[in-house]
Amino acid sequence: MSLKLDESLLAPLPLFSLLERGQIRAILDQAVSRRADAETVVFGEGETAERFYLLLDGTIRVVKVTPDGEQVTSLHIPAGELFGIAPALGRDTYPATAVTASESLFLSWPISLWHGFIADYPGFATQTYKTVGARVNEMNNRIVEMSTQHVEQRIARALLRLVNQSGRRTDAGIEISFPITRQDVSEMTGTTLHTVSRLLSAWEKDGLVNSKRKKIVVCDPHRLVVLGGT
Amino acid sequence: MSLKLDESLLAPLPLFSLLERGQIRAILDQAVSRRADAETVVFGEGETAERFYLLLDGTIRVVKVTPDGEQVTSLHIPAGELFGIAPALGRDTYPATAVTASESLFLSWPISLWHGFIADYPGFATQTYKTVGARVNEMNNRIVEMSTQHVEQRIARALLRLVNQSGRRTDAGIEISFPITRQDVSEMTGTTLHTVSRLLSAWEKDGLVNSKRKKIVVCDPHRLVVLGGT
DNA sequence: AAAAGACTTTGCGTAAGATCAAACTTCCGA
DNA sequence: TCGGAAGTTTGATCTTACGCAAAGTCTTTT
Incomplete structure (x- = not known):
């Protein structure tokens, strides 16, 4: 469950790039870490968002399932990025299912800490919304592709x-x-x-x-x- | 350019639902209003985001153009919603082009006010991120549709x-x-x-x-x- | 070592929709 | 009010990629 986290390893992540050592430490101290085999469901679409995650190693596949059981992959999350950040989208429920594409290592925090992080660490907020923006962009491109290619x-x-x-x-x-x-x-x-x-x-x-x-x-x-x- | 804005008309908007009279007043006082004919380009993809907008009347079509000139409509914005909110996506440039689908009326503010609004009016931030979330959701559904239907x-x-x-x-x-x-x-x-x-x-x-x-x-x-x- | 399961390959017929083409209607400006 | 521009309709043909089918590999289990 808990793991000795080396912040000198994590500090280079874009997510932490605008934060100071102490702030990073404070954030990491509250994290729970977990290892999961490939093809593990981290959370499912529609579940109430109880935690948010930072992927340290591996890749996450973000999937939607249609009413008749077909799967659609909307996104791949690479190591180093946040995922399951429902509150950044003003939601209290996960919009899609997250599955590990390979053996993965990730941290997680209870959602209740989210607003504090955003408020206390402006750099965290900035980076977070950049991530959201990048994903919106990617989705937009997907739509354009699917429409025209x-x-x-x-x-x-x-x-x-x-x-x-x-x-x-x-x-x-x-x-x-x-x-x-x-x-x-x-x-x-x-x-x-x-x-x-x-x-x-x-x-x-x-x-x-x-x-x-x-x-x-x-x-x-x-x-x-x-x-x-x- | 400037117009007498009746906040009793605007207060019912979801965007303002969590704010007090005075706060709404403060926000509206800094707005510039504009009327535009149908098919007017409000801003173009890739331009540096100088203002953000609130659509009061009409509908906005959000469009992407492919390298070979094909158009793809990613979204329609109905009256009452914000648009051109690049900073909410951590961007300093508009990700798509906004065109009025009909004669429209909208307010706008310089981007420089954004962070102040978010910081000073938590209700504004909440509603804003809900909007972003709803759009992400809509885009996600579009992707699923295009993939399977x-x-x-x-x-x-x-x-x-x-x-x-x-x-x-x-x-x-x-x-x-x-x-x-x-x-x-x-x-x-x-x-x-x-x-x-x-x-x-x-x-x-x-x-x-x-x-x-x-x-x-x-x-x-x-x-x-x-x-x-x- | 055999058997079962998971993934991949390839062929063939077909259907959904794109593309090309041409006529038609409605609207608007000179 | 005439002419052209913009939008719509419909037909004919052609292509892409899907659906179905069957066999082939690789992997894991017993």
């Missing part, structure tokens, strides 16, 4: 987003640092796993990517950008 | 959203209270004006809607809900 371009962009957000440089190219299936990609792009599979096969043949079971390595990001459209 | 369902839902947000009850049904073209609807739903036209024709034949040039009246909202899917 073909599947191929959407998939290209989705891969690039993942690679930028949580890519790991290898000799073969940049690898997406968590296990990801064709199905997952299809849920990010509003298509089917079949279409994703066909496309990855084609791209593989062209030397654009290199994908195995639950693993995708982008070999030629530049050409993928071109495919993604202007 | 067919054009027919998306158009049905788009019309229902407009009707709920700014519908005017008439004897024939509920009418969308601002001029709206097939093209506009297609830009809200990620389809073409042709498809929208065909669909509206079919619905007209079924007595679901009643549409003329730049005008749509929903006669049977209930059946439209059914069409929109669970």
